[in-house]
Amino acid sequence: MNAFLDINIHEKRHGARTVLRGFHLGLRQGEIVSLVGASGCGKSTLLSIVAGLDNAYRGALRLDGRPLTGPDADVGLVFQAPRLFPWLSVVQNVVFGAGKQPDLARAEALLAEVGLKGYGAALPKQLSGGQAQRAAIARGLYLAPRVLLLDEPFSAVDAFTRMRLQDLLAQAARQRGLTVLLVTHDIDEALYLSDRVILMDSVPGPARAEFAVDAPWPRERRAMAGSLLKPAILDSLHEAHAI
Amino acid sequence: MERQAIIIDAPPSLRTRRRRPGFPLGLLLPALALIGAEAGVRAGLVPASLLPPPSAIYQALSWLLDNGLPGHVAASTLRVATGFAAGALLALPLGALVALNRRADAILDPTCQALRAIPSLAWVPLLLLWFGIDEAPKIILIAIGAFFPVYMGVVAGIRGVDRGLTEVGLLYRLSPFALARRVLLPAALPSILTGLRNGLSLAWMFMVAAELIAASRGLGYLLTDGRESSRADIMLAAIVLLAVLGKISDSAMQAFERRQLAWRDSYTARETR
Numbered sequence: 001m002n003a004f005l006d007i008n009i010h011e012k013r014h015g016a017r018t019v020l021r022g023f024h025l026g027l028r029q030g031e032i033v034s035l036v037g038a039s040g041c042g043k044s045t046l047l048s049i050v051a052g053l054d055n056a057y058r059g060a061l062r063l064d065g066r067p068l069t070g071p072d073a074d075v076g077l078v079f080q081a082p083r084l085f086p087w088l089s090v091v092q093n094v095v096f097g098a099g100k101q102p103d104l105a106r107a108e109a110l111l112a113e114v115g116l117k118g119y120g121a122a123l124p125k126q127l128s129g130g131q132a133q134r135a136a137i138a139r140g141l142y143l144a145p146r147v148l149l150l151d152e153p154f155s156a157v158d159a160f161t162r163m164r165l166q167d168l169l170a171q172a173a174r175q176r177g178l179t180v181l182l183v184t185h186d187i188d189e190a191l192y193l194s195d196r197v198i199l200m201d202s203v204p205g206p207a208r209a210e211f212a213v214d215a216p217w218p219r220e221r222r223a224m225a226g227s228l229l230k231p232a233i234l235d236s237l238h239e240a241h242a243i
Numbered sequence: 244m245e246r247q248a249i250i251i252d253a254p255p256s257l258r259t260r261r262r263r264p265g266f267p268l269g270l271l272l273p274a275l276a277l278i279g280a281e282a283g284v285r286a287g288l289v290p291a292s293l294l295p296p297p298s299a300i301y302q303a304l305s306w307l308l309d310n311g312l313p314g315h316v317a318a319s320t321l322r323v324a325t326g327f328a329a330g331a332l333l334a335l336p337l338g339a340l341v342a343l344n345r346r347a348d349a350i351l352d353p354t355c356q357a358l359r360a361i362p363s364l365a366w367v368p369l370l371l372l373w374f375g376i377d378e379a380p381k382i383i384l385i386a387i388g389a390f391f392p393v394y395m396g397v398v399a400g401i402r403g404v405d406r407g408l409t410e411v412g413l414l415y416r417l418s419p420f421a422l423a424r425r426v427l428l429p430a431a432l433p434s435i436l437t438g439l440r441n442g443l444s445l446a447w448m449f450m451v452a453a454e455l456i457a458a459s460r461g462l463g464y465l466l467t468d469g470r471e472s473s474r475a476d477i478m479l480a481a482i483v484l485l486a487v488l489g490k491i492s493d494s495a496m497q498a499f500e501r502r503q504l505a506w507r508d509s510y511t512a513r514e515t516r
Contacts, residue, residue, distance in 0.1 A: 053410055071416045083407045087429045087506040097415035125508030 002065070004029035005050075005147055005179055009059035012045060019045050020057070021204035029064075029146075032173060032180040034190035036233065037200030037208075037240070043183040044080075047149050050181065051077040063147065076145035080152040082132035084124040084139075091120035094139045110138040114168055130161035134168065141172060148173065150182040154189065163221070166193060174217060187233050192224045199236050209236045295476040300483060303476035307465075316484065318460040319450055322378070323492075326385025327446040331439060334390045338397025338438075342431075343423055352398070359391045363449055367456050381453035388449030389442035396438015400431030433507060436500040443496055447489045462488075 003026025012020040019042040027033050035043045048054040050061060052071035061068035063075070084093045094110060095102035108120050114134040124132055133153060140148055150169070154162040170193055173180050184190050190197045194213050201208040211229050277297045283289045284296040291299065304312070340347045341355070366387060370380035404427050412426040428435075454463020462481045469477035 051414060053413055071414050073416075077414055079407065079410075081407060083411050085408060085411070085426070085429070086508060087432070096411070123506050125506065 003027055003062075004031075004064055005181070006060075006062040007046070007050060008061070009046065009049065009057055011059070012042070012049065012054075012057040014045075018204045020049075022206055023200075023204075024206065025198060027147075027179050027181060029179055030177040031196065032170075032182065032194045033196045033198060034182045034184055034194040035198050035200055036184060036187065036190055036237070038202055038237070039185075041200045041202055042204065043200055044151055047077070047151050047181065047183055050147075051075060051149055053077075073143060074146045075149065076140040076143060076147070077149040077151065078133075078136050078140040078153045080155055082124070082129075082136040084127075084132055084135055086124050088124075089120065090116065090122050090124065090127070090135050093124065093135060094120075094142050096139060097143050107138070107142060110141055111135070113172065114138045115164075130157045130165065133157060133161075133165060137165070137169060137172070141176075144176075145178070147179045147181070150180060150184075152183055152185065155185065162189075169193070170217070187230055187237075188225045190233075191227055191229060192219060192221055197229070197233060199233065199240060201240050208240045209233075292473075293475060295479060299476045300479045303474070303480040304483070307477070307480060311460075312484075315461055315465055316488070318458075319454065319462045320488065322381050322385055322453070322461065323443075323446045323450045326382045326450070327389040327443055329382065330386035330389030330446070331393045331442055333386070334393035334438075334442070335397055335435075338394045339401065339423070339428070341394075342398045342401035343419075343427070355391075355394060359395075363388060363452050367452070371457060376457040381450070381458065384453045385446050385449045388445040392441035392445055393435075393438040396434045396436075396441070397431065400434025400438070401427050403434065404430040433504055436496075436503060440493065440496045440500065443492055444489065447485065447492070451485065 005027040007023070007025045007027075009020045009023045011018060011022075023042075023046070025033070035046065037043055045054065049057055049059075050068070052068065052075065055070065063072065068075070084090070085096065088096065091104060091107050091111065094107040095104065104120075108117075111117060111120055114137055116131060116134055116138070119127070119131070119135070124135070127135065133156070137153070153169075154165050157165065166189060169180075172178070180193075182190070182193060187197075191213055197211040197213060198207045199209040199211070211233055213224075213227075213229060215224065215227070280289075280294060281296045281298060284291050284294060295303070307315075337351065337355075341352050342348070363384065366384055367380075370383055374380040374383065408426055408430055409422065412422045417425060450461070451463045451466070454461040455467055458464040458467075462485055465481040466478055469475065469481065
């Protein structure tokens with residue numbers, strides 16, 4: 001298979017410590033893949049590498065056949081924290097990556113899509129945590145990337161807001177045919193959103209296990225939480241991380 | 244299928260509530276001090292030759308007003324403004340350069356830190372030797388005083404910028420210049436403005452040091468004149484004027500700071516009831 005996003009990391013070190021070694025992952029176009037694993041297993045490092053924020057590694061990345069060598073217009077990233085610029089209004093944050101003539105109407109439409117209609121002129125300090133994360137998602141979508149990287153984007157919000165944001169993201173990604181790589185600690189979230197769940201090992205190496213989530217979209221949240229895959233993933237997590 | 248509607252929250256009101264002006268509590272201590280001093284001198288507890296009562300200081304101020312006070316105030320204010328502007332205009336780019344460029348940091352910062360440790364008065368003889376007793380040594384001394392707080396504010400501000408924000412800038416492929424302009428400098432603004440405020444305050448202090456030594460006009464000169472003629476009322480009048488002018492300039496800077504940092508979500512002390 002020729003992957004749309006091809007990730008091949010031979011080695012990534014943080015000082016003397018090897019974080020990733022011999023890790024390969026290919027994503028099909030429009031596929032949503034979740035990376036799960038214990039803290040420190042290299043999930044977020046992998047996302048930083050794919051986003052082009054970390055170039056100190058041995059390996060190669062390809063997107064639609066072309067090499068990825070740094071931050072790329074086709075790759076968006078939503079961080080764990082919203083990371084909005086506090087001195088810019090919400091709409092200015094959304095268009096931050098645009099050139100000199102940003103499309104404010106498109107930004108406002110995106111804000112409406114994420115449930116923040118009328119918030120364009122607000123400052124980030126006037127938003128709740130969930131609202132700020134929605135603005136960050138709108139920023140991630142504004143430049144119409146083909147790949148969206150998500151680094152535990154819902155971990156800092158309450159359970160109800162998390163469900164709303166998951167639905168919002170799933171809708172936005174499926175409608176746009178986005179290829180999504182999601183880092184999460186939440187197995188239910190991974191099962192609800194993804195086409196595949198990749199379990200990373202605690203020791204640097206290839207993926208420990210891979211689980212195909214064969215369920216049509218839209219999905220029933222309770223049914224996904226009761227999926228037989230969940231105990232299988234949890235068992236693998238226990239084995240991989242001896243938790 | 245589960246409901247997937249997005250609930251739209253009501254947008255926030257962007258208007259800020261105006262606080263009703265109340266009694267300016269900052270005047271309480273000076274008012275009490277003035278009343279205490281007046282009463283103490285009138286009761287004979289303190290000799291008026293050492294501590295003239297506020298009424299005598301007021302009379303001295305009235306007399307000075309007809310005898311060249313505006314000229315003295317203008318001379319001092321102009322020196323502070325010129326020296327502060329020169330020091331700050333030099334410190335802003337130099338601080339940014341040191342904070343943004345490792346080589347510049349290695350070359351310039353150790354020297355700046357060593358110069359910062361020199362007491363202000365140590366410069367005076369050298370400046371007098373080099374530039375005579377005209378305006379230049381006074382302005383340069385004030386500029387030296389204003390330079391270091393601004394420099395420190397810029398360096399500390401840029402170095403303290405949240406790495407997460409710079410990563411967003413890098414993600415959007417900003418050039419180093421654009422990253423500095425659009426992310427680092429705005430994020431460092433609170434520290435830079437604190438540096439400017441401290442620099443302005445030190446500029447007033449250095450102005451007095453400069454005028455005490457060699458001046459024929461200015462509030463520092465009034466202090467020397469009062470000492471030489473044993474007029475404590477004139478000295479205190481000059482001190483009061485220095486306090487008032489320093490407070491006015493600091494309040495103006497504080498208002499500018501508040502306006503520039505309206506976006507900041509920081510702790511503000513609330514009134515306790």
